Amino acid sequence: MSTGKKILQIQLRYNVNESDLAEQVVAALVAHDVNVTTLFLRGRPDEGMPVSKAQRSCYFNCRPADLKGFRRWLVIFRLYLFCRAQGFDAVVAHRFKPISMMMWLSQVFRSTVFVGVEHGIGDYDRAFRRLEAAALISRRWKMVGVSRAVTSYLRNKVNAFNGVNTITINNAIDIDRAKSIMLSPGDARRALAVPENKLVIGCIGRLVPVKGHATLIQAFARIAKDYQDALIVIIGEGRSRSDLEELVEKHDLQQRVILLGARDDALMYVKAFDVFAMPSFSEGLPLALLEALAGARPVIGSDIDSLKSILEDSGGLQFKVGDHVDLAEKLVELVQMSPVQRSDLGAAGHDYLCRMHGIDEFRSNYRNLIFSMIQDFGKSRDE
Numbered sequence: 310m311s312t313g314k315k316i317l318q319i320q321l322r323y324n325v326n327e328s329d330l331a332e333q334v335v336a337a338l339v340a341h342d343v344n345v346t347t348l349f350l351r352g353r354p355d356e357g358m359p360v361s362k363a364q365r366s367c368y369f370n371c372r373p374a375d376l377k378g379f380r381r382w383l384v385i386f387r388l389y390l391f392c393r394a395q396g397f398d399a400v401v402a403h404r405f406k407p408i409s410m411m412m413w414l415s416q417v418f419r420s421t422v423f424v425g426v427e428h429g430i431g432d433y434d435r436a437f438r439r440l441e442a443a444a445l446i447s448r449r450w451k452m453v454g455v456s457r458a459v460t461s462y463l464r465n466k467v468n469a470f471n472g473v474n475t476i477t478i479n480n481a482i483d484i485d486r487a488k489s490i491m492l493s494p495g496d497a498r499r500a501l502a503v504p505e506n507k508l509v510i511g512c513i514g515r516l517v518p519v520k521g522h523a524t525l526i527q528a529f530a531r532i533a534k535d536y537q538d539a540l541i542v543i544i545g546e547g548r549s550r551s552d553l554e555e556l557v558e559k560h561d562l563q564q565r566v567i568l569l570g571a572r573d574d575a576l577m578y579v580k581a582f583d584v585f586a587m588p589s590f591s592e593g594l595p596l597a598l599l600e601a602l603a604g605a606r607p608v609i610g611s612d613i614d615s616l617k618s619i620l621e622d623s624g625g626l627q628f629k630v631g632d633h634v635d636l637a638e639k640l641v642e643l644v645q646m647s648p649v650q651r652s653d654l655g656a657a658g659h660d661y662l663c664r665m666h667g668i669d670e671f672r673s674n675y676r677n678l679i680f681s682m683i684q685d686f687g688k689s690r691d692e
Contacts (some may be wrong), residue, residue: 317397323352337672354406400563412445422682428593442469458614481671487603497581509667511582516547521588528636546571579604602662607654623661
């Protein structure tokens with residue numbers, strides 16, 4: 310494909326770091342002399358914070374209320390003016406709200422192709438959203454699920470999404486980069502002020518109910534007295550903090566469950582954990598789990614569709630989602646393993662990660678998808 314193409318990547322909120330997969334899409338395109346603009350509907354970086362590697366970054370600085378009701382249409386009109394002035398050949402929209410807005414604008418920009426990237430399950434449970442897709446999705450659209458589970462959800466839930474226009478591109482990480490910034494187990498524990506002589510069951514994720522931290526704490530409460538050397542360490546922040554603190558106090562685990570709050574580039578600390586836990590009720594394809602595999606940590610997670618296939622293929626353990634009794638039993642299995650056995654589990658997971666979730670294939674998949682859509686539409690739009 311010739312150079313000089315202009316591509317817009319639109320995200321709901323500002324979030325730029327080396328692990329951000331939208332930035333990996335940018336990297337895939339700018340390496341081939343494509344002009345990329347990144348647009349964030351909400352938020353902007355403060356001084357000294359990272360910015361996108363796209364040639365141009367724009368920030369609409371919307372408030373949450375601006376993306377609802379009548380105000381949403383004002384933002385759509387602003388997007389219309391922005392896209393009309395730029396003349397993009399392709400738009401990549403991440404998550405439901407940007408995708409929905411671009412569905413409407415795709416009715417106007419008929420010389421543009423569109424890629425919608427869905428990161429989770431549940432966005433189309435509402436009937437209106439399914440009707441919206443049925444009315445607005447055209448052959449100039451491709452939907453990407455970040456895992457087989459997300460793609461299956463889209464195809465099964467929404468008639469407009471099918472085996473032709475809805476595909477899977479597995480989330481991935483830059484494994485070499487991830488490993489290069491991970492601290493050693495000792496350094497990671499010292500940085501987090503976590504005792505070095507304890508067995509640490511770790512978790513990384515926002516403190517919100519869907520992440521299942523309460524299930525993990527309840528499970529640990531069942532085994533904590535029998536395994537005095539074990540700790541729970543959770544990296545993340547969110548609205549559930551006070552509820553989780555109450556749960557910790559209820560079970561008298563104040564010295565055994567450590568809520569560390571948010572950390573920049575949390576993958577640096579993966580090796581502080583002897584075991585990585587992901588007790589989520591819903592996920593698309595969680596990067597934190599892939600980062601744990603990059604650190605060769607043994608993993609355990611709930612048996613939701615988006616985790617189940619990864620856990621099966623990587624040798625990780627599963628428990629029934631939301632079932633703290635089952636989780637407690639599986640944690641006992643991991644705690645009772647020897648360090649060599651846990652190391653072997655971690656090595657098997659690392660091998661799986663390298664085979665299935667490498668960043669080079671991720672980049673080429675997005676680049677080939679976008680380039681082929683531009684090329685194919687260019688051939689057919691005048692027919």
